[in-house]
Amino acid sequence: MIPGVYMALITFPGVVVHEFAHQLFCRLCGVAIFDVKYFQMADPVGYVEHEPAKKPAHQLLISVGPFIVNNILALALAFPAAIPVFMFNDGSLFDYLLLYLGLSIAMHAFPSTGDAKVMWNTIWHGEDTPLWLKIITVPITGLIYAGAIGSMFWLDLAYGMGVAFGLPILIVKFFSQLM
């Protein structure tokens, strides 16, 4: 079994994009950042240290930022390569590079348990958090923990493959029925 840190090394573009997404949402929400590590060979493999967000909704955005950014970027990169490779068996080296990037980035789309912990403490235990936000935080936190448990059984890899390899084909199939 490959330890998580080596898996992260192989898929390091995803880790960098993951941390970059946290940083991006901190900037968009005006949250001060104290330190950023895009990649390291230790646990955690990357982090963004920032002040607690004033608004609970900002904390939610910062925590789930990688899910939004990594998925969109992974899909945009893998889509043009998945069609020739998986539909027409006609992939070039460039296509395989795109698929590698797409897979690595999608694999790290799930927020870490550390992200979930911060989000839970800020939102669930926050005094001025609206009820709707508390309610949607519960399944999100649950999903993040489920993803973390699943990553022990390569769920992150399966998820990455689903987004980078499977989703483009599903989208093409969907549009073929619409058009």
Add this chain to the structure above:
Amino acid sequence: MEEFSNRINLRSAGCAKCHDPKYERGYKVRLCKDCRRELSRYPLKREVIWGALGVSVILLLALFRLPAYFRAGVDYMKGVQLAKEHKYVSSEKIFTATLQKFPGHTSSLVHLITAAYFNDDLTRTDSLFSVLRATTTTLDDEELMDELSLVTDNSRYYDIQDDSIRNQWDILKQDTTAYRKVLEDYLLKAPYDLAAAVDLAYLYLDLKNYKGTDSLCRKAIHDAPLFRPAYFELLSSLKDQKKYEEGLTLSNELLAQNTESLSALLSLATFQLKLKKDKEALATARQAFKLWPDTPDVLAILSLACHFNHQQEESARMLAKLKNMTSADNTQLADLQNFITDKTPYRD
């Protein structure tokens, strides 16, 4: 005292960075507005910027190729769907275009072979088989193998299996009596040879031996329901015998194999007109015209169907188009004019 690398002092009485007493209220970390703004814009490392630029270039190149691949993917999936719906004329066009873009795509090639077979284009089916043999050693996909074997199983019926008859075919066909005798004798020994059966059925039809034609064709259809020439001979026989209801049923059976089959649509429209089902005939003729707008037989049947539906203007337009075609058959044209002007009755 807790300190970060960028000189943040969390226990400072004022701003944790610049110690300005005017810090923003309501935050857990005391920072003045300017410092918070500056810290939220934490600088990206140079390596990350270069990496991001590299990924952006790759992304742009990838997105530039996306529309063409997306179109090809959507078209291919549409082709697969059309083939599932037995619309082989439309699917043949799509798979031909797909193979021009991806010449090594085995699935498209197999689907194209099937489409060519059901479009009764045996020459193309054979040439595509040659391409498949030259490019593909083994097929791993079970569904494709099944699809291919369906065509190979039925294609073998198209040639008489006896070499001596096949080799003499050019000479024999000039003497129909001798050829008939050869085929009758041969079929006693080889009743399984459906190509011989259909050849004999054709000779019987020429001699107006409808019983012989019908029994040979029905046996062939029973033995190999996807061997299409037997249907065509039987349809001709049924038309000559004025068995229009039976012809209509058989045309529909043929159409179920390929809902866009030219021969099946023409037969169906003909039988519908003979049975005075004029509206249905017009719809069938229009369907054929949509697929083959420049085929003389289609123009002729549409002209006729329009005539019987009292749409004289469109009927005349189709007739004029047919007259302008160099490939139009003069006898067919004369017959059509006679039917339209009621000089010759089309229906019994």
